[in-house]
Amino acid sequence: xxxxxxxxxxxxxxxxxxxxxxxxxxxxxxxxxxxxxxxxxxxxxxxxxxxxxxxxxxxxxxxxxxxxxxxxxxxxxxxxxxxxxxxxxxxxxxxxxxxxxxxxxxxxxxxxxxxxxxxxxxxxxxxxxxxxxxxxxxxxxxxxxxxxx
Numbered sequence: 001x002x003x004x005x006x007x008x009x010x011x012x013x014x015x016x017x018x019x020x021x022x023x024x025x026x027x028x029x030x031x032x033x034x035x036x037x038x039x040x041x042x043x044x045x046x047x048x049x050x051x052x053x054x055x056x057x058x059x060x061x062x063x064x065x066x067x068x069x070x071x072x073x074x075x076x077x078x079x080x081x082x083x084x085x086x087x088x089x090x091x092x093x094x095x096x097x098x099x100x101x102x103x104x105x106x107x108x109x110x111x112x113x114x115x116x117x118x119x120x121x122x123x124x125x126x127x128x129x130x131x132x133x134x135x136x137x138x139x140x141x142x143x144x145x146x147x148x149x
Contacts, residue, residue: 001051
């Protein structure tokens with residue numbers, strides 16, 4: 001699950017989205033990315049919840065204490081829920097107020113709000129990526145006997 005979590009975010013953030021924006025004009029690229037968001041955000045939420053579920057199953061089997069892993073998984077779930085239930089709908093609503101990114105002024109209030117929301121979204125996406133990477137590292141260290149919990 002962690003590979004799907006980290007890999008999904010990495011591929012979307014550093015490969016797919018930049019390639020789309022490099023290949024098309026801003027409005028066209030934005031429209032393409034808009035078609036991906038309804039799948040991307042729920043995908044991340046589902047993967048994070050599944051990772052949490054598998055973690056709970058493994059802990060119950062081993063009766064282990066894994067406070068750091070539990071905290072990182074809860075952070076991932078909370079961020080994913082916030083993005084899916086609040087942030088993405090707000091970004092989508094704000095974006096509908098902008099007829100064209102190529103033709104509208106950067107001073108337009110809707111553009112400013114969109115930029116702020118987009119910045120929050122990008123930051124949380126990178127936090128989720130880092131969260132997943134730390135979970136992979138912690139899991140690897142735990143398997144190698146370092147005992148980080």
